[in-house]
Amino acid sequence: MKTIYLAGGCFWGVQKFFDQFDGVSATEVGYANGPDTAPTYQDVCGSSGHAETVKISYDPDRISLTALLGHYFEVIDPLSVNQQGEDRGIQYRTGIYYTEESQLPEIRAVVKEQEEKAGAKLAVETEPLRNFFSAEEYHQKYLEKNPGGYCHIPQAMFSLQASETARKS
Numbered sequence: 001m002k003t004i005y006l007a008g009g010c011f012w013g014v015q016k017f018f019d020q021f022d023g024v025s026a027t028e029v030g031y032a033n034g035p036d037t038a039p040t041y042q043d044v045c046g047s048s049g050h051a052e053t054v055k056i057s058y059d060p061d062r063i064s065l066t067a068l069l070g071h072y073f074e075v076i077d078p079l080s081v082n083q084q085g086e087d088r089g090i091q092y093r094t095g096i097y098y099t100e101e102s103q104l105p106e107i108r109a110v111v112k113e114q115e116e117k118a119g120a121k122l123a124v125e126t127e128p129l130r131n132f133f134s135a136e137e138y139h140q141k142y143l144e145k146n147p148g149g150y151c152h153i154p155q156a157m158f159s160l161q162a163s164e165t166a167r168k169s
Contacts, residue, residue: 001025001057001058001059002057002058002059002060002065002100002103003055003056003057003058003099004056004058004065004068004069004096004097004098004099004103005032005053005054005055005056005095005096005097005098005099005129005132006018006053006054006056006068006072006095006096006097007032007033007051007052007053007054007093007094007095007096007097007125008054008072008075008076008084008094009052009076009083009084009085009087009092009094009152010052010084010085010087010092010150010151010152011029011030011052011053011054011135011139012029012139012142012143012149012150012151013075013143013151013152013153014029014052014054014075014153015027015028015029015054015140015141015142015143016141016143016144016151016153016158017071017075017153017157017158017160018054018056018068018071019141020158020159020160020161020162021058021063021068021071021161022062022063022161023058023059023060023061023062023063024056024057024058024063024068025057025058025059026055026056026057027054027055027056027057028054028055028134028135028140029052029053029054029055029134029135029139029140029142030053030054030055030132030133030134030135031044031048031050031051031052031053031091031132031133031135032050032051032053032095032097032129032130032131032132032133033049033050033051033053033095033097033125033127033129033130033131034048034049034050034051034131035048035049035050036130036131038133039133040136041135041136041139044091045089045091047089047090047091048091049090050091050133051090051091051092051093051095051125052091052092052135053095053097053132055132056068064106065103065106065107066106066109066110069096069106069107069110070110071160072096073110073114074157074160075153075157076094076124078094078114078118078122078123078124079118079120079122079123080094080123081093081123084152085151085152085153086152087152093123093125094122094123094124094125095124095125095126095127096111096124096125096126096127097125097127097128097129097130097132098126098127098128098129099128099129107126108126111124111126
């Protein structure tokens with residue numbers, strides 16, 4: 001198993017989005033790459049410096065990091081600074097946080113491809129994970145518990161895997 005940490009705005013939708021893919025074994029929402037002190041949600045909303053982030057555990061024999069990052073770029077605005085959808089603030093910044101140097105070549109290749117596609121430098125942080133603090137339990141799988149909850153990711157994106165599988169059949 002491998003792990004990657006992705007910040008893509010509000011973590012509720014990012015978690016639900018990645019939960020759909022074959023090869024993703026677990027996701028957890030939390031706060032990453034801020035000060036070394038464990039924050040509360042209120043701290044994060046008060047500009048603690050942490051990013052709302054999803055820890056994604058995946059089987060690289062079933063889904064590659066390149067494929068995961070490709071999906072990531074389908075649901076973020078990579079040019080937006082500290083904002084995704086209607087969510088604004090430093091906690092909603094975008095970022096790819098890695099724990100293994102061996103992940104860097106794939107990450108850099110995908111980021112380069114996305115920059116060429118956008119014709120601009122991306123506002124997506126790419127850096128080592130400095131810290132990750134699990135979010136409160138009520139945030140875990142929030143959109144499963146609250147199906148009508150707000151999300152900046154369009155509903156159709158939550159069934160992308162099923163749509164891809166149906167097209168192949």
